[in-house]
Amino acid sequence: MSVLIFVELDNGTIKKTSQEAIFYGAKVADMLQTSATVLAIGQASEEALSSAGKFGAAKVLHAADDKLNHENSLAYADVLTQAVQQEGSKVVVMAKSGLGDAVAARSAAKLKASVVSGVTDLPEVTGGFKVKRGIYTGKAFATVEVKSDIKVLVVKKNAVEVAENDGNAQVESFSPTLRDSDFAATVKEVQKASSELSLTEADIIVSGGRGMKGPENWDPLVDLANALGAATGCSKPVSDLDWRPHHEHIGQTGIKVAPNLYIACGISGAIQHLAGVNGSKCIVVINKDPEAPFFKAADYGIVGDVFDVLPRLTKAVEATK
Template sequence: MSVLIFVELDEGKIKKSSQEAIFYGAKVAETMGTSATAVVAGQADQSELAAAGRFGATKVLHAADGKLNEPNGMAYASVVAAAAQQEGASVVVLAKSSLADAMAARLAGKLKAGLAANAIELPDLSDGFQVKTSIYTGKAFAYTNLTADTKILAIKKNTIETEETDATATVEAFSPALNDGDFGLKVTNTEKATGDVLLPEADLVVSAGRGLKGPENWGIVEDLAKALHAATACSKPVSDLDWRPHHEHVGQTGIKVSPNLYIAAGISGAIQHLAGVNSSKVIVVINKDPEAPFFKSADYGIVGDVFDVLPRLTKAVQAL
């Protein structure tokens, strides 16, 4: 009857979004009067695994088979399904990511589980199992009843504010039988930006649009992002023009973000762009056009030239 949380690693460390998932799962477990168990696949230090306890997991199942060292959504989904069976878990929690999204779907099929794909609050267990989810790309919410015996909650970033304790989790080796069929994909090449803050994980995002006039001008965006330890993002036209890579494109057909702070420079704010960013806690818009529709959806606005304003903001952050 326990709650199971899939914990994703990044270079051997528990990802920040997974810390949130553990905390969220532990809260659900508390309401259900049960315990929270984390499941981790791939290589990790025992001390890092035990740290799952800081966020509320009492136990960590560690699937350390060398075949799992490379992230593999299908194999990981099989590991989590096996863990759910072993633990008799009726709720599985994951933090949304490119890996977890693919896993959640396979898991829903494997466990015949009802999946809330964009949960944004703790579930209400007072009458059945209901959870608030984000739909229409952030333009609306649905109160979704999960009616199957097993429930999967894939949570968006910033669904819950985490708290830490000094607790440690007990770590158990977990060695489910692996299925050859899960290893049919061959990764032939990986390109990944290193050293940068990953956009879906970022608490702060500095985004820019066509108002920057060309890719050669992105230095002022990167400078502000660096000063803030923020991720950089862009609008769809900028990614379509190849000024910036596609994985930085936020909006209806790009990445959906929900950071604490989203700064938009030189982006007019088409409804498709707003859809991807409107669950951000605080939105700042900088645009030289006072009529830019984005100002209507912003918390703070500056009508001004981005080439003047961005460097001044960077200096002000550096002076803090």
């Protein structure tokens, strides 16, 4: 009846957002006086997987069938469902992502479980199981009571403040039954910038808008991002104009991010862009227009020319490293 946490792997290590999900799941397990079990699908070393213990997991189920190496929400949902049934879990936790939502949805339908996506806080478990989630693209929250026997929670980044301990989880191999229907899609091609830091995982994001004036002017922004170890993003007009690739588009109809630090360069701050960044802990806005609406949503602001300010910030970061 342990709490089961589905984690995503990236090159054999547990993704940062999934580490948060483990920590969240372990906290819920404490509340329910049970233990936390992790399900990891794909290739990873025993050492990498046992590190789940640092975030509070007691056990890791590892499904390492080669057929599961490529991210596949149909198969992963099938594997997760079988793990939930084996463990008798009543609460299932995973990090919010395209894959997380898809796996949550399909396994919830198999398990006749309710699925709550976008959870922003630990649940309350006395007098019903109540959980808070983000709605209206981060502009509000809803607290809902979850009544079904099995509950699937999809947790947003920064829902909990992670504290590591020195525990190790015990790794067990898990061999689910795979069906032909789990492999209904043929993968033709994968285009992935493997060296790039992913926006949803990044702690710091430096993002550019139309104020950057053209794709050829991105160097100072990228330099600052590199100095900070940050990912780069952009506003919708910038990706619409093909100045930057679509997967960098942050906003209402793009990627929603929740970094610790978001630095917006030459972005005016349309409400649709703000909807994609309102989960950020700290927002810095650099814009030469003092009336830019983004300043109202910012923690720190600089009214100035991005091409003057960005190189100076990069120098300041490098000088004090």
